[in-house]
Amino acid sequence: MLQGWVVVATSFAYLGLLFAIAYYADRRADAGRSLIANPYIYALSLAVYATAWTFYGSVGRAASDGVGFLPIYIGPTLMIALWWVVMRKILRISKEHRITSLADFIASRYGKSALLGGVVTVIAVIGIVPYISLQLKAVSNSFTIVLQYPAIVMPAKVGAVPVLQDTALWVALSLALFTILFGTRHLYSAEHHEGMVAAIAFESLVKLLAFVAVGVFVTYGVYGGFGDVFARAAADPELRPLLTPLEGVAGGYASWAWLTILSMLAIMFLPRQFQVTVIENTDEKHLNKAIWLFPLYMLAINLFVLPIAFGGRLHFPGGVVDADTFVLTIPMAERQELLALLVFVGGLSAATGMVIVETIALSTMVCNDFLMPVLLRMKSLRLNERTDLTGLLLGIRRGAILLILLLGYLYFRLAGEAYALVSIGLISFAAVAQFAPAALGGIFWKGGTRRGALAGLAAGFAIWSYTLLLPALARSGWLPIGLLEQGPFGVALLRPLQLFGLSGLDQITHAMLWSMIANLGAYVLVSLSGPQSAEEHRQASLFVDVFRRSPEAGGARFWRGTASATDLHNLLARFLGVAAADEAFREYAQRKGLLWPAQALDADAEFVHHVETQLAGAIGASSARIMVASAVKEEALTLEEVRKIVDEASQVVMYSHRLEQKSRELEAASTELRAANEQLKELDRLKDDFLSTVTHELRTPLTSIRAFSEILARDPKVDLEQRRRFLGIIAKETERLTRLINQVLDLAKVESGRADWSETAVDLREVIDDTVGAMSQVFKERNVRLELQLPAKVPPVTGDLDRIIQVMLNLLSNAVKFCDPQHGRIGVTLAEQGSALRVEVCDNGPGVLPGDEKIIFDKFVQAGDTLTDKPQGSGLGLYICRHIVEHHGGRIWVQRAPDGEGACFMFTLPIERSAVETKTKRRRHGEESADR
């Protein structure tokens, strides 16, 4: 079923599907329901990084180098970890300045220099064209191979095929058409190419699916799993060295490290990566997902590379089949037609995705940063007099797309045969790595100057050309090969592959080392040695301090001059069209709370800045600068003035930071005050409750004392028995009064900290014996059964004997008060617990309500429901107990009795460490001491 027409029809059906997806996404975007404003689509679109080079070339490299292909994917993973710091900044800057491409970004940073933008564009185009040709080569090779099915024949030399029958040409042309249709629909380049991004995300899914499918097939269908493939490879003497491949290879680890660095830079500065990551980004927050989803994608697509590579070499011994084609040829050799077709489509998707995004990015650069500044400066063209330039702009962009693809095709025809896929890709990586010093330096170092960036780029690019491009041309037969072997004019020190005699490194490591030294060195040295212009200084501060500025304190502060709103409108209309110009004006007016065109707009600095930013979004920063400067009267600011504005701005920011901090502190303080106030109010309420409780408690015994004494005073005839009873009551009530007053006094002492504490060794066993003895009468009266569990001997604790007795008495009398009225039972247990003694007093009463366990130890809190029950006590006893126990370094708490009913009050007191010998002091404890 793999006849030519089937393959061609499938390819066109696939491209048609892409058209449909892109079309649908564009429709959705027009309707305001963006398909790509979603972190998953964003992460998938980043996977445009995986091109045909990944799809076919990784296996090719793995077949000869083992893990050598992995740094190209591990590097980006490491870089992406830095994205939170680096990429967020680039994203923010690009949004604020309406950056349209990488060239625009660098040019804009260094004072909107048109020259710099042009240089970046030239380097990008020269560096990337081989990479595009690589994609065309991959598609045309895979097409040729599939057509030979079931035979497996490597494609002949390309030169043998006439141009018009060359698949690669038709691939190039159809891709140009696709890119023109969806890449240049809107003029406004800072806007998102929604359709394109949706199509790219879809392509990423297709290539992953195809690669994983063939990986699973080879690993589990052809062989018996990972272990089987590796075991067979280990048995093969040719393949065994690949299993520990970092040994023995010259500069193995160095080349690994440099490849990692190279790909770290590539993921940032490949024009297509910059396009999808920065220009097409709809929301900074999407980074959160992309930061791990995209590395995960790379991990997934690389998982099966090694099994396929080893499987291929085992399957086709002797090297008759190019390892770059294993992905396709293994399914073909196994007669899996459908899978082979899927692989072909996967490779097609990998190639087309890259070509589409790359040409859009490059065409934007060529138009905005290379041609427009030149055309606008050429007075003879009279572009300034034309009222509508939108057609011209779109024409240039479309022409550029076609031109770039044809250049790629040309390179493929002329030089594509000399290299394997991977080598071509790495040459391009090394070219874009040259942007790193200027771009990264530009966002973190204010001192970088335009001259420095130019010098760095020129030096790096020169070394790149000499050490990578020149050998490529020589090997393709365009230059004498002797140039590589003997060096130019026979000077061996200048041999391009062993520059200055540096040998023993592979070509890429060698080139990267020298070009980075030259690039970084020139950038830093020239930047440090020369002055910065006012425009550069201002852009530098806008870029580096992008997070430290309030949005409104943007570029507008740096402009002085006079302008008319009509001129500005005409200017915008010429480049964007009248409708877009109206829209930009309306948007600005709305922000100012005005109704345009009914109300006139004041053409002040902010407005001019707004217009320039809008214009920059269409034609790039440097062209926009030229155009605005031509339409308005400007006063140039001196460097001193710019410095002053920058300083002022940073001071304002500093003040506002300080102010923010102060207000935060103030807020915290007022919260604290509010809390303290609440607490005071609560205490006040408790005090009122307390007073009323205490007075009530005081009045009850007083009332009965008065009543009985009045009876006795008035009526002398009361018989003796009666008198004795009344006097008994009076005495008991007086006792109760005394107790209450004692407690209140105690509380006052404890609270004020004036209580006197004596320190002696106390035997808790004796304390319990004594208190129980003292209370025995009460137990008998209430018919309470007492269960004592005391060890024969316990170590003493240090403390105030009277106070400890007070605690014990209080707990016992509470237990009596609350235990079951008919069958009261109280258990007292003493036990050693670590370095403390623990006393338990349990009753079989109603227990403590859940949730009350803590608060019953608070002041004035009474157990039970105070609303319905009559309070039984002053609510001071437990509070005083807690105070005493805690003073002794112990702890008091309550829990449910083990048998589920009643409450168990427990407290611990630490055992005295040194003096165990001290004679326990027995003291008589008076009736006055506690709450009984």
Add this chain to the structure above:
Amino acid sequence: MHGFEKKGQRMVALCMLGCLLFNFPVLALFNVPATFLGVPVLYAYIFVAWGLLIALMARVAEKRD
């Protein structure tokens, strides 16, 4: 702002960890002719370490500030 800075620092630390895991001294420890579950140790190590690094990045990146 504060949480942002912390997140950035954690991310930079992860990048440094990755540079350590995938470079000379550590990588050499696993560059031995042995197998782990039938897979050469070096390959197994790289993919496992890579997966772990991604998991950590996911954890840090998705954390609410």
